[in-house]
Amino acid sequence: xxxxSFWIFDRHCNCIFDREWTLxxxxxxxxxxxxxxxxxAKLLYGMVFSLRSISQKLGSKGSFNEIRTIATxxxxxxxxxxxxxxxxxxxxxxxxxxxxxxxxxxxxxxYVKTVVYNWLSPVDFADxxxxxxxxxFRKIRNRQFLLAxxxxxxxxxx
Amino acid sequence: xxxxxxxxxxKSGGLVYQRDFVAxxxxxxxxxxxxxxxxxxxxxxxxxxxxxKSLQIAGKGSAKGGVEPAGGAAAPLVxxxxxxxxxxxxxxxxxxxxxxxxxxxxxxxxNGRGLKHVTTDQNSLFLYQTLTGxxxxxxxxxxxxxxxxxxxxxxxxxxxxxxxxxxxxxNPFYEPEMPIKCELFDxxxxxLVGQL
Amino acid sequence: xxxxxxxxxxxxNSTAHPGSTGYDYTIGPQQTLPELPVSSSTTGGGxxxxxxxxxxxxxxxxxxxxxxxxxxxxxxxxxxxAYAFLFQELVSQARNASKSVSEIELRLHRSGYHIGxxxxxxxxxxxxxxxxxxSSSSSKAFxxxxxxxxxxxxxxxxxxxxxxxxxxxxxxxxxxxxRRDLKPVEILQFIHSTVWSYLFGRVSDDLVKSSERxxxxxxxxxxxxxxxxxxxxNVQCDFFVCGxxxxxxxxxxxxxxxxxxxxxxxxxxxxxxxxxxxxxxxxEREALRA
Numbered sequence: 001x002x003x004x005s006f007w008i009f010d011r012h013c014n015c016i017f018d019r020e021w022t023l024x025x026x027x028x029x030x031x032x033x034x035x036x037x038x039x040x041a042k043l044l045y046g047m048v049f050s051l052r053s054i055s056q057k058l059g060s061k062g063s064f065n066e067i068r069t070i071a072t073x074x075x076x077x078x079x080x081x082x083x084x085x086x087x088x089x090x091x092x093x094x095x096x097x098x099x100x101x102x103x104x105x106x107x108x109x110x111y112v113k114t115v116v117y118n119w120l121s122p123v124d125f126a127d128x129x130x131x132x133x134x135x136x137f138r139k140i141r142n143r144q145f146l147l148a149x150x151x152x153x154x155x156x157x158x
Numbered sequence: 159x160x161x162x163x164x165x166x167x168x169k170s171g172g173l174v175y176q177r178d179f180v181a182x183x184x185x186x187x188x189x190x191x192x193x194x195x196x197x198x199x200x201x202x203x204x205x206x207x208x209x210x211k212s213l214q215i216a217g218k219g220s221a222k223g224g225v226e227p228a229g230g231a232a233a234p235l236v237x238x239x240x241x242x243x244x245x246x247x248x249x250x251x252x253x254x255x256x257x258x259x260x261x262x263x264x265x266x267x268x269n270g271r272g273l274k275h276v277t278t279d280q281n282s283l284f285l286y287q288t289l290t291g292x293x294x295x296x297x298x299x300x301x302x303x304x305x306x307x308x309x310x311x312x313x314x315x316x317x318x319x320x321x322x323x324x325x326x327x328x329n330p331f332y333e334p335e336m337p338i339k340c341e342l343f344d345x346x347x348x349x350l351v352g353q354l
Numbered sequence: 355x356x357x358x359x360x361x362x363x364x365x366x367n368s369t370a371h372p373g374s375t376g377y378d379y380t381i382g383p384q385q386t387l388p389e390l391p392v393s394s395s396t397t398g399g400g401x402x403x404x405x406x407x408x409x410x411x412x413x414x415x416x417x418x419x420x421x422x423x424x425x426x427x428x429x430x431x432x433x434x435x436a437y438a439f440l441f442q443e444l445v446s447q448a449r450n451a452s453k454s455v456s457e458i459e460l461r462l463h464r465s466g467y468h469i470g471x472x473x474x475x476x477x478x479x480x481x482x483x484x485x486x487x488x489s490s491s492s493s494k495a496f497x498x499x500x501x502x503x504x505x506x507x508x509x510x511x512x513x514x515x516x517x518x519x520x521x522x523x524x525x526x527x528x529x530x531x532x533r534r535d536l537k538p539v540e541i542l543q544f545i546h547s548t549v550w551s552y553l554f555g556r557v558s559d560d561l562v563k564s565s566e567r568x569x570x571x572x573x574x575x576x577x578x579x580x581x582x583x584x585x586x587x588n589v590q591c592d593f594f595v596c597g598x599x600x601x602x603x604x605x606x607x608x609x610x611x612x613x614x615x616x617x618x619x620x621x622x623x624x625x626x627x628x629x630x631x632x633x634x635x636x637x638e639r640e641a642l643r644a
Contacts, residue, residue: 020210022211023215044208050197050201054194055280059281067277069275070205071303072271
């Protein structure tokens with residue numbers, strides 16, 4: 001099993017958390033909330049956004065048809081879209097057919113418990129209207145959240 | 159699992175063929191399908207752009223002659239799935255293909271890094287890209303990430319490409335890059351999908 | 355055949371490599387086909403003088419001319435795709451040059467007609483060559499080295515139908531020429547079997563005589579090879595084959611009119627029927643013969 005990266009987007013199209021592992025052998029390698037990943041985040045957001053609109057059209061009328069996974073020849077992206085407009089995206093190797101349980105755990109056990117229940121952490125990461133529509137720069141810097149993510153995803157990296 | 163829709167997108171992203179195979183397929187206007195085709199065309203390229211760094215590093219390592227890590231740069235062959243599309247007894251040619259089937263071995267995918275497969279709550283979308291940039295898209299009625307299903311879909315779409323090569327490209331009345339209106343292609347594609 | 359480096363034309367010491375095929379300004383133009391047996395070079399050299407031996411030799415032609423006439427030659431297969439693409443271009447040209455559907459069909463018919471005229475000659479000639487002649491390379495070598503050599507030489511001097519010294523001439527394989535087909539049924543049989551196998555690799559599916567009209571025959575092809583990839587209802591591309599049939603029949607002195615009709619059947623959606631309608635004079639002649 002190999003994980004390549006983990007992303008969270010909020011409802012203002014901002015990337016509020018990114019974690020990328022660059023070495024499979026070392027779970028502590030790679031970057032967290034990196035400036036260098038801004039462009040990749042935008043591309044990823046754009047891809048998922050477009051595919052969501054496609055899947056909405058292809059599904060039967062009157063029901064939700066959320067996107068679950070996207071696979072290319074190299075990697076597979078697993079997507080969880082919550083009702084509050086948050087997107088959790090995990091990039092893994094092609095062998096992982098369904099990581100929706102992992103994503104659900106990340107949302108309900110880690111994000112909710114360390115960010116939502118945490119009164120000192122903002123829940124909406126866009127402070128002003130200019131930080132909406134993908135212009136935001138604030139990220140989840142909450143230490144508890146970072147530790148929990150590392151602890152949970154670290155063993156799955158390689 | 160049944161095939162709901164098959165689309166063919168030409169190399170510049172225009173929709174040249176669209177056909178529904180089940181009655182429950184959603185009715186989209188032709189304009190919506192055109193947008194869908196153009197969007198897919200863009201996504202295929204974007205998907206290859208966001209290949210994780212970890213893989214890019216591994217790919218470089220193996221190019222220098224290092225040990226190939228699992229899931230590394232070399233794309234594995236797509237296995238051949240038999241009996242699909244074989245309509246004639248062995249030995250008789252089908253179209254310009256001499257054997258009982260269009261092909262009968264595993265093949266390398268021309269789509270190494272681009273988008274291949276999308277699952278949603280209700281459907282799966284499979285994409286086969288040819289070396290010339292034509293994209294064959296199949297939408298199925300059930301979501302699946304099963305590797306076998308993906309291989310079957312890839313085989314199916316490759317056979318659709320074989321049909322395209324025969325019945326569209328060899329038709330003097332077809333203008334390249336234009337919408338496909340070939341009865342024989344319709345008919346043969348129907349047979350191919352019907353065998354699933 | 356050994357691979358040789360082609361020397362550039364300015365090469366100074368090309369004479370040092372007698373096998374060189376590059377242009378040498380001290381000698382002039384040379385035969386560039388490598389490794390051809392130049393058996394008659396000594397006889398030719400006497401005419402042109404010592405310096406021009408390479409120029410004046412009677413060059414043995416490559417045997418492509420023979421090959422295509424020889425019914426037993428190998429590699430007579432043509433890629434179906436190549437065939438289809440060529441035909442596609444033919445139809446496209448006809449279409450671009452025409453204003454109406456019937457004009458396209460007429461043009462295709464005309465191109466086929468010219469093929470038909472030539473095809474009759476070729477296939478009749480081939481039917482005359484006895485079976486098994488020149489089919490295996492071992493027998494080829496045997497004939498050329500021994501008994502057949504003198505006559506082969508004589509033919510080579512005669513001109514365009516010459517063979518290389520290594521191969522026997524086709525003429526040796528013909529003991530008697532095929533007799534001309536005189537009856538309409540005979541020539542139609544010839545088309546049904548020989549022509550169809552030459553063109554499409556199999557005999558046509560049926561040959562029937564019309565029950566209504568005396569001068570009408572029908573050739574049936576349930577899966578036409580040439581037009582199998584073409585889905586078009588308004589232009590009938592099989593008019594090309596009509597043209598071939600009409601060309602053959604016309605040059606065999608059976609003036610007629612050939613048309614094609616599409617008759618789709620459940621398993622053979624592309625089934626076509628070629629209707630051959632002979633002119634009245636053919637039947638009159640037939641009556642006199644009988």
